[in-house]
Amino acid sequence: MSHEPEARTCDLVVVGSGASGLTTAVTAAFLGLDVVVLEKEPQLGGTSAWSGGWMWIPRNPLATESGFVEDVDAPRRYLRAELGEAYDDALATIFLEQGPRMVRFLRDRLGLAFIAGAGIPDFHWTSDGAGFGNRSVCSAPFDGSRLGKEIARLKPPLDQIAPFGMGIASGADMAHFLNATRKTQSFVHVAWRILAHWRDVALHGRGLHLVNGNALVAQLFRAALDSGVTLETESPVCDLLMEGRAVTGVVADTPGGRRSYRARRGVVLAAGGFPHDTGRKARMFAHAPTGREHWSAAPRANTGDGLRLGETAGGEVRADLSNAGAWAPVSLAPKGGGDFGTFPHLVERAKPGLIMVTNKSARFANEADSYHDLMQALFAATPPGEKPEAWMICDHPFQRRYGLGRARPRPYPIRNWIANGYLKRAARIEDLARACGLDPVRLSQTVADYNRDAVQGRDPQFGRGESAYNKVQGDPETSPNPCVGPVATGPFYAVKVVAGSLGTFAGLWTDGHARVLDADRAPIPGLFAVGNDMSSMMGGRYPAGGITLGPGMTFAYVAAHSASGVPLDNNKT
Ligand SMILES: Cc1cc2nc3c(=O)[nH]c(=O)nc-3n(C[C@H](O)[C@H](O)[C@H](O)COP(=O)(O)OP(=O)(O)OC[C@H]3O[C@@H](n4cnc5c(N)ncnc54)[C@H](O)[C@@H]3O)c2cc1C
Numbered sequence: 001m002s003h004e005p006e007a008r009t010c011d012l013v014v015v016g017s018g019a020s021g022l023t024t025a026v027t028a029a030f031l032g033l034d035v036v037v038l039e040k041e042p043q044l045g046g047t048s049a050w051s052g053g054w055m056w057i058p059r060n061p062l063a064t065e066s067g068f069v070e071d072v073d074a075p076r077r078y079l080r081a082e083l084g085e086a087y088d089d090a091l092a093t094i095f096l097e098q099g100p101r102m103v104r105f106l107r108d109r110l111g112l113a114f115i116a117g118a119g120i121p122d123f124h125w126t127s128d129g130a131g132f133g134n135r136s137v138c139s140a141p142f143d144g145s146r147l148g149k150e151i152a153r154l155k156p157p158l159d160q161i162a163p164f165g166m167g168i169a170s171g172a173d174m175a176h177f178l179n180a181t182r183k184t185q186s187f188v189h190v191a192w193r194i195l196a197h198w199r200d201v202a203l204h205g206r207g208l209h210l211v212n213g214n215a216l217v218a219q220l221f222r223a224a225l226d227s228g229v230t231l232e233t234e235s236p237v238c239d240l241l242m243e244g245r246a247v248t249g250v251v252a253d254t255p256g257g258r259r260s261y262r263a264r265r266g267v268v269l270a271a272g273g274f275p276h277d278t279g280r281k282a283r284m285f286a287h288a289p290t291g292r293e294h295w296s297a298a299p300r301a302n303t304g305d306g307l308r309l310g311e312t313a314g315g316e317v318r319a320d321l322s323n324a325g326a327w328a329p330v331s332l333a334p335k336g337g338g339d340f341g342t343f344p345h346l347v348e349r350a351k352p353g354l355i356m357v358t359n360k361s362a363r364f365a366n367e368a369d370s371y372h373d374l375m376q377a378l379f380a381a382t383p384p385g386e387k388p389e390a391w392m393i394c395d396h397p398f399q400r401r402y403g404l405g406r407a408r409p410r411p412y413p414i415r416n417w418i419a420n421g422y423l424k425r426a427a428r429i430e431d432l433a434r435a436c437g438l439d440p441v442r443l444s445q446t447v448a449d450y451n452r453d454a455v456q457g458r459d460p461q462f463g464r465g466e467s468a469y470n471k472v473q474g475d476p477e478t479s480p481n482p483c484v485g486p487v488a489t490g491p492f493y494a495v496k497v498v499a500g501s502l503g504t505f506a507g508l509w510t511d512g513h514a515r516v517l518d519a520d521r522a523p524i525p526g527l528f529a530v531g532n533d534m535s536s537m538m539g540g541r542y543p544a545g546g547i548t549l550g551p552g553m554t555f556a557y558v559a560a561h562s563a564s565g566v567p568l569d570n571n572k573t
């Protein structure tokens with residue numbers, strides 16, 4: 001006798017519970033659909049729950065309500081300038097129109113709270129139409145107790161960047177943490193945050209003051225529970241149900257056994273791209289010929305299942321993007337037992353007193369530029385056949401003030417990181433070079449060359465600290481240049497960085513309704529892709545922070561409308 005669970009019939013199945021999957025789910029539920037979200041992992045949230053939670057949404061309601069009103073032509077020109085041949089006017093138009101509506105819907109209809117990115121500039125200030133702020137929003141901090149016992153099913157923040165599981169929000173919160181040993185007000189803020197965190201851990205097993213992407217997912221999770229969405233964890237989808245060309249449901253390996261889910265309105269793939277699909281990485285990442293030369297900071301469960309499922313139904317993964325991933329420099333921080341964490345270097349690179357060099361001891365980029373730009377520069381500087389690796393080099397005041405990767409700033413001790421070989425330390429630059437396997441003479445020369453201008457706050461080689469984006473990433477207390485200072489006071493430190501990513505860009509070919517297209521570019525009935533399963537509308541470019549979550553959630557909102565048959569210009573959402 002079979003003990004397989006009975007098939008479940010619903011309107012819409014969503015595969016994956018990141019921000020894109022959950023946005024699809026709550027929007028579709030609001031539009032009247034019976035929605036089932038199937039999540040592979042024991043906890044919801046995927047990469048989204050580890051992210052900064054910033055969404056690039058030009059003309060978002062928070063900006064316009066604060067009086068910042070810009071014509072749609074400005075972000076459109078920026079996209080056109082940035083994306084070049086990859087610019088798709090149809091997708092850009094839908095994104096620019098529906099992005100603000102998506103935010104307004106989540107806020108006004110479902111009660112999510114956001115904060116404005118008033119001072120966050122786009123990455124490339126000299127491009128036509130570049131913005132200098134007000135084009136992004138982030139989740140407001142969220143009280144995790146509002147999830148009740150369900151908080152056990154929320155993925156905690158990324159351990160690499162959240163000390164003891166405590167997320168630190170970008171902006172003022174982060175500034176307080178960096179100044180905690182220098183300013184009374186910051187010390188009080190941090191002491192209070194830490195006390196509250198440990199109180200929550202003692203009473204509830206984890207911190208409840210949620211910030212960044214963790215708060216974003218928590219808010220969507222709350223909305224999903226309130227909307228009657230069924231959320232099933234530990235249930236990886238392994239197959240699609242098809243009738244002719246149409247997708248009519250999925251098969252998942254649930255804790256109760258293999259189960260079919262029939263979906264009257266279709267299936268939405270939201271499984272977070274392929275950051276840990278070794279085979280596809282080998283095929284699509286030029287720097288990773290075996291697929292194992294790339295270390296993504298995204299969760300290991302994101303193994304490209306959505307893309308494979310889409311292909312079984314006739315979908316195609318786009319191979320024409322300029323970059324198949326959202327590159328980021330990462331370091332491999334030992335965790336014990338041979339395991340390691342992938343630390344994404346997103347913050348400290350732009351602070352004064354650090355440089356990055358190749359294995360030839362040469363600087364190769366403006367270290368304060370975006371993670372994606374920096375990695376492209378490293379790829380370009382790496383001779384064919386060699387691994388794209390680099391070293392971050394800083395001095396003692398820098399390490400103690402800002403931290404270097406996993407070796408956090410004062411008052412955190414660093415001896416374990418030195419002992420396990422993650423952090424190299426030496427009294428002189430020449431000895432540091434030897435510890436890293438670099439040429440001592442060349443590294444000393446590189447540091448001396450950099451320092452000569454750095455003492456005056458200048459970087460003639462790469463123009464570090466000149467762009468608006470560089471400036472906000474730097475240290476406002478350092479003048480004349482918030483990003484430039486000499487590497488001068490020993491002991492000196494180094495951490496090795498390798499090629500990594502925040503996620504992948506190449507995904508299933510879709511149209512502006514988020515419908516997956518087949519080889520003839522015809523929509524496959526009943527199949528949608530959102531988030532990183534949908535090929536990025538940015539075509540491999542990275543014009544601004546938040547360009548994965550912003551379009552990801554916008555096309556999730558669009559997909560929910562497509563699946564429910566409600567036009568986007570309705571008055572309901
Ligand atoms: C440290 C860090 C910071 C970042 N900050 C930002 C930021 O501020 N702004 C921004 O735009 N982007 C940011 N990113 C990138 C961003 O987080 C991702 O691009 C985005 O979260 C992807 O969302 P998603 O919904 O497509 O996938 P995910 O959030 O990864 O969700 C996919 C889910 O699908 C599940 N899944 C996989 N396979 C299956 C299966 N077979 N069946 C069922 N479920 C499955 C996974 O377990 C996962 O839970 C950051 C990334 C990192 C690592």
